Amino acid sequence: LGPLHTVYDDKGYAYTSLFLDSVVARWTLGGPYQSLHAEEPWTLVQKLPVQYNIGHIAAAEGDTASPDGNFVVALNRWSIDRFANVGPLLPQNFQLVDTSKPGDQMKVLYDMPIGMAEPHYAQIIKADKLKPWEVYPPGTNAETMQPDPNAINAPDQAKIVRNGNKVEIWTAVIRSHFTPEHVKLKKGDQVTWHFSNLEQTRDATHGFALPGYNVNLSLEPGKTETLEFAADKDGTFAFYCTDFCSA
Ligand SMILES: [Cu+2]
Structure with a gap:
């Protein structure tokens, strides 16, 4: 529970998260990396306090053969006094650390509260390496990333088919x-x-909520999604778009 994880930069330094001390420890590598820094090899050069109880740690492209340097992110479990008190559940705290200067000149630049519980591991990669789609091609099943056989491409293809107690519905979703x-x-x-x-x-995401059945879908542009449920309740249920567009 002392030293937990270690990442690397382009200047011959390693960064180890120290959970109990709440610090990022910067230390020097030796061997082929010794000429990249001015200090003795295998030596602790700075313990930077972070807030608080750091677990994982990420360096910019730090797990590659050519680390990017300049930035480390401390993934801290506790935040205690860093943010306004809004109740007993506190966020985790990601802190951006400037590692661009050598020796003992690391600094915390920025705190970012994270509300999604303790993150285990992360990677930082250059944005220009990402080639994501902006929208799904029409009728894409986002689980298979293939055309969905139940896709429709116009509202006039929407239909309801009943076969005994089995009901199948094809719904078209478009503003509004x-x-x-x-x-x-x-x-x-x-x-x-x-x-x-x-x-x-782009960004024309809709939702589909069916209150009473605990259903809430996220329907990104071009996506086809299938929902199955047993209609076991009496009543009238108002379905609506939860990514507000007035549908
Ligand atoms: Cu909508």
Whole structure:
């Protein structure tokens, strides 16, 4: 529980997270890396306090053969006094550390509260190495990343098919409307419901909430998604878009 994880930069330094001390320890490498820094090899050069109880640590491209240097992020478990008190549940705290200067000149630059519980490990890579899609090609199943056989590409292809107590629905989603707008089910129906977001506009994500059934889908542009549930409740349920567009 003392030293936990070690990452590297381009200047012959290593950075080890020390959980109990709440510090980032910078120390020198030797061998082929000795000429990159002015200090003795295998020597501790700085213990930088971080807030608090650091677990994992990430260096810019630090796990590659050519670390980028300049920045380390301390993934801290505790934040205690770093943010306004809004109740008993506190965020974790990511701290950006400037490692650009040699020797004992590391500095904490920035705190970032993280509300998603303790993160285990992270990578920092250059943004220009990422080539993400901006939208899904129309009718993409985001789990298989293949065309979804239940995709539709226009509201007039939307339909409801009943076969005994099995009901299958193909819904078109586009600003600001779900088609079909009303769906009638009987108690005891088994429902298979496909949604196609027809948008190809970047960031035109829609949602689908069905209160009472604990359903809330995220439907990114071009995505087709399938929901299955047993209609086991009486009543009228208002479904609506949770990525506000007025549908
Ligand atoms: Cu919407």
